[in-house]
Amino acid sequence: HQTTGQPPVNLTFLFEGEEEIGSPHLAPLLAAKRELLAADVVLSVDGGMEGPDTPSLTVASKGLAACQIDLTTSTTDLHSGVYGGTVPNAARAIATLVASFHDDAGRVAVAGFYDDARDLTAEDRAEIAAPPDDDAGVRAQAGVDALTGEAGYSPRERMWARPTLDVNGLWSGFQGAGTKTVTPARAHAKITCRLVPDQDPARILDLIERHVAAHLPAGATAAMVRFPGSAYPAAIRRDHPALEAAKATLRQAYGGTEPLITRTGGTVPAIALLQRILGAETVSLAFSLPGSRMHAPNEWFRVSDFHQAPRVFAAYLTALAATGLQSP
Amino acid sequence: HQTTGQPPVNLTFLFEGEEEIGSPHLAPLLAAKRELLAADVVLSVDGGMEGPDTPSLTVASKGLAACQIDLTTSTTDLHSGVYGGTVPNAARAIATLVASFHDDAGRVAVAGFYDDARDLTAEDRAEIAAPPDDDAGVRAQAGVDALTGEAGYSPRERMWARPTLDVNGLWSGFQGAGTKTVTPARAHAKITCRLVPDQDPARILDLIERHVAAHLPAGATAAMVRFPGSAYPAAIRRDHPALEAAKATLRQAYGGTEPLITRTGGTVPAIALLQRILGAETVSLAFSLPGSRMHAPNEWFRVSDFHQAPRVFAAYLTALAATGLQSP
Numbered sequence: 001h002q003t004t005g006q007p008p009v010n011l012t013f014l015f016e017g018e019e020e021i022g023s024p025h026l027a028p029l030l031a032a033k034r035e036l037l038a039a040d041v042v043l044s045v046d047g048g049m050e051g052p053d054t055p056s057l058t059v060a061s062k063g064l065a066a067c068q069i070d071l072t073t074s075t076t077d078l079h080s081g082v083y084g085g086t087v088p089n090a091a092r093a094i095a096t097l098v099a100s101f102h103d104d105a106g107r108v109a110v111a112g113f114y115d116d117a118r119d120l121t122a123e124d125r126a127e128i129a130a131p132p133d134d135d136a137g138v139r140a141q142a143g144v145d146a147l148t149g150e151a152g153y154s155p156r157e158r159m160w161a162r163p164t165l166d167v168n169g170l171w172s173g174f175q176g177a178g179t180k181t182v183t184p185a186r187a188h189a190k191i192t193c194r195l196v197p198d199q200d201p202a203r204i205l206d207l208i209e210r211h212v213a214a215h216l217p218a219g220a221t222a223a224m225v226r227f228p229g230s231a232y233p234a235a236i237r238r239d240h241p242a243l244e245a246a247k248a249t250l251r252q253a254y255g256g257t258e259p260l261i262t263r264t265g266g267t268v269p270a271i272a273l274l275q276r277i278l279g280a281e282t283v284s285l286a287f288s289l290p291g292s293r294m295h296a297p298n299e300w301f302r303v304s305d306f307h308q309a310p311r312v313f314a315a316y317l318t319a320l321a322a323t324g325l326q327s328p
Numbered sequence: 329h330q331t332t333g334q335p336p337v338n339l340t341f342l343f344e345g346e347e348e349i350g351s352p353h354l355a356p357l358l359a360a361k362r363e364l365l366a367a368d369v370v371l372s373v374d375g376g377m378e379g380p381d382t383p384s385l386t387v388a389s390k391g392l393a394a395c396q397i398d399l400t401t402s403t404t405d406l407h408s409g410v411y412g413g414t415v416p417n418a419a420r421a422i423a424t425l426v427a428s429f430h431d432d433a434g435r436v437a438v439a440g441f442y443d444d445a446r447d448l449t450a451e452d453r454a455e456i457a458a459p460p461d462d463d464a465g466v467r468a469q470a471g472v473d474a475l476t477g478e479a480g481y482s483p484r485e486r487m488w489a490r491p492t493l494d495v496n497g498l499w500s501g502f503q504g505a506g507t508k509t510v511t512p513a514r515a516h517a518k519i520t521c522r523l524v525p526d527q528d529p530a531r532i533l534d535l536i537e538r539h540v541a542a543h544l545p546a547g548a549t550a551a552m553v554r555f556p557g558s559a560y561p562a563a564i565r566r567d568h569p570a571l572e573a574a575k576a577t578l579r580q581a582y583g584g585t586e587p588l589i590t591r592t593g594g595t596v597p598a599i600a601l602l603q604r605i606l607g608a609e610t611v612s613l614a615f616s617l618p619g620s621r622m623h624a625p626n627e628w629f630r631v632s633d634f635h636q637a638p639r640v641f642a643a644y645l646t647a648l649a650a651t652g653l654q655s656p
Contacts, residue, residue: 073472074470074471079622079623080494080522081390081592081593081595084520085477085478085490085522085593086476086483092427092495094423095424095425095426095495096423096427099423102420142415146416147414147415148415149413162413164412166408166413166417166509167512168408168507168508168510168511169419169502170498170499173495174497174518175516175518181496183494183496184495184497190507192507194408194413218474219473219475227506227507265411266410267409
């Protein structure tokens with residue numbers, strides 16, 4: 001749809017194809033092309049809506065820190081008849097270690113883990129509580145019987161705004177059919193943490209390494225592999241005029257419905273990098289729906305939203321121009 | 329070597345080829361052929377010596393109970409950004425469960441686990457302590473830095489005469505290279521217990537099943553698979569004349585060296601079955617040496633022991649005849 005003779009703001013397009021692997025080349029590119037890419041506002045089309053008629057503005061995403069713990073108790077698996085109950089067992093050792101990462105209240109028990117995590121204000125909590133209660137919906141979507149996690153926070157607070165430590169994989173010893181009477185020599189755990197402002201992924205990995213050293217069961221040694229793909233958490237400055245313009249645009253596009261202010265537990269490394277390197281805040285205007293099977297087979301997107309999205313983007317550029325933000 | 333015109337005792341040979349898989353067909357065979365196989369004493373050639381010049385008599389072997397715990401927290405692995413810290417995580421759940429199997433003192437924490445385990449008497453402990461201290465040797469053989477296990481018992485007491493619960497395998501979630509940001513839906517642990525008189529393998533599996541139910545983390549369900557190959561612990565009646573005859577035979581064969589009375593943490597299902605079904609006690613006279621890589625590549629047996637063994641067996645049959653044990 002051509003609506004005016006030219007775009008109402010200067011536009012720079014940046015296509016980023018490494019988002020799903022942590023955007024490893026984006027930081028050096030942004031640093032090298034700082035001048036070319038200078039912008040007042042970044043418009044991201046990554047994200048989604050809370051429901052088909054519920055426009056949403058995602059104002060924060062979590063950071064990521066990833067590592068693997070490799071634990072050794074002996075040079076080889078051992079006969080459990082000869083040595084069982086007498087030599088350290090790597091499977092038991094990794095279980096004890098993994099169990100030590102959380103306390104009984106579901107809090108991450110890594111010393112210092114929450115030190116830099118920005119507290120939720122009363123305003124944050126009210127805002128996160130604003131969308132209709134959806135615990136049953138989350139349970140059904142996830143196929144779980146119960147929601148669990150850090151005591152003192154609602155499920156949505158935990159998903160949107162609290163840091164987590166997740167075990168993604170765990171293995172040791174014999175995994176075939178039936179029995180093999182060994183005490184395993186080696187065990188492994190894969191860990192990722194989702195981080196909130198103002199946590200730093202490198203510092204979180206340091207703390208985990210310290211925790212592992214302090215909680216290593218007797219007779220075990222451990223090495224930690226740090227994976228690439230670390231990302232800083234991100235949050236848009238809430239008083240930014242570009243955010244207000246986005247709210248007004250969505251309100252108008254959805255028959256006066258006030259957009260929900262949402263956050264995501266997912267990670268969009270680009271947002272933090274654009275902020276840290278270019279000093280530009282990112283507004284996310286996106287239209288995928290809950291249950292659209294993101295990253296999964298049969299992922300889908302409504303045809304009507306293919307028409308709706310460009311209309312909203314065009315209206316938003318006009319609204320942005322009206323804020324007077326644009327630098328020449 | 330023909331030494332007399334005929335064997336000094338009646339002999340029945342029983343060749344058992346399923347020892348390494350728990351002798352599943354032996355019990356029905358013994359029950360069906362009870363009369364044909366009736367015996368005063370069973371001579372087993374399975375086992376070994378404590379050292380090249382140290383004849384040994386193994387008077388007890390451990391029983392075995394084996395199972396697998398299959399744990400589920402959701403219908404599928406979930407995105408750790410969307411759900412991390414909010415849905416139950418199967419890897420964390422199995423770690424917590426596995427860690428709950430032992431207390432901080434290294435004791436098995438399954439309620440009732442030790443109830444039927446025969447206590448070690450002062451005589452037992454003195455006998456077990458009699459061979460020269462070998463902790464450093466065990467550490468070197470096993471390739472471990474430290475020996476661990478149930479407090480209050482020496483490493484050799486734990487290996488020879490205390491029941492154990494060993495984790496043989498453990499797995500959950502993503503095990504490939506790098507990171508996959510999921511919370512796993514399923515987790516598995518393989519468990520074997522080595523049992524001492526008078527523990528019963530079926531009752532031990534019942535207790536483990538009860539423990540799993542009682543210690544299951546919130547949001548997890550578990551199923552237990554019981555593996556075949558359970559075996560009762562076995563111990564020869566210590567005042568049995570056949571044991572005295574074996575001691576005398578070994579003393580004579582090894583230049584007057586008093587044979588060591590030893591036990592094994594391994595399982596020989598046949599011994600308990602012969603005792604329970606035929607009422608026959610088993611004497612083990614065997615000659616493999618420590619470090620002979622039993623069950624492993626490059627397993628070895630001294631050529632000199634191929635000549636020594638039949639001489640000792642022949643002398644033993646003569647000594648047995650002299651005890652007057654033989655039923656016609």
